[in-house]
């Protein structure tokens with residue numbers, strides 16, 4: 701696998717927000733979101749490491765939560781081999797919504813899938829069939845920068861049946877209270893969450 705970094709931090713997004721977690725960040729991404737905060741992981745370069753090397757590294761940390769993120773983890777050819785050998789962890793895999801999640805959905809893990817909004821510039825790259833593959837244990841995240849993103853997200857939700865928990869997350873730097881008020885006014889059944897790690901540490905690499 702091409703990996704960028706392995707580190708321990710608090711989960712900053714989604715249902716496990718605030719929980720100590722080991723992060724495995726893979727290298728390589730097929731998208732180029734305008735507000736990407738991990739552009740250092742875009743290129744799939746450098747030496748590859750084996751699943752055994754990764755098991756050893758994550759085992760150095762004392763937490764049972766493991767989040768595989770990117771980049772885009774589904775681009776790694778040996779991702780499923782890695783997943784099938786992981787034992788004793790509550791695993792989540794973050795994916796950008798542009799690649800087929802079927803094989804992830806066969807496994808005992810949480811899929812954390814993005815659906816890219818217009819502010820990303822990548823909304824046309826989304827694979828709509830993925831929405832029907834998400835399970836109740838999974839989560840679906842929309843990053844909201846402005847009213848057009850909000851409208852887009854509500855339209856997607858209104859025209860697709862989604863079992864996963866839905867999260868609306870303001871893009872970093874945008875006031876969360878505006879989004880929260882809008883969700884309450886519209887009586888949406890979604891969770892509004894910030895990026896906790898950025899409140900704590902700012903926009904630093906590795907967190």
Ligand code: SF4
Pocket residue numbers: 729730731732733735736737738739741770771772796
């Ligand atoms: S999918 Fe993720 S890593 Fe790729 S460009 Fe978008 S935000 Fe960055």
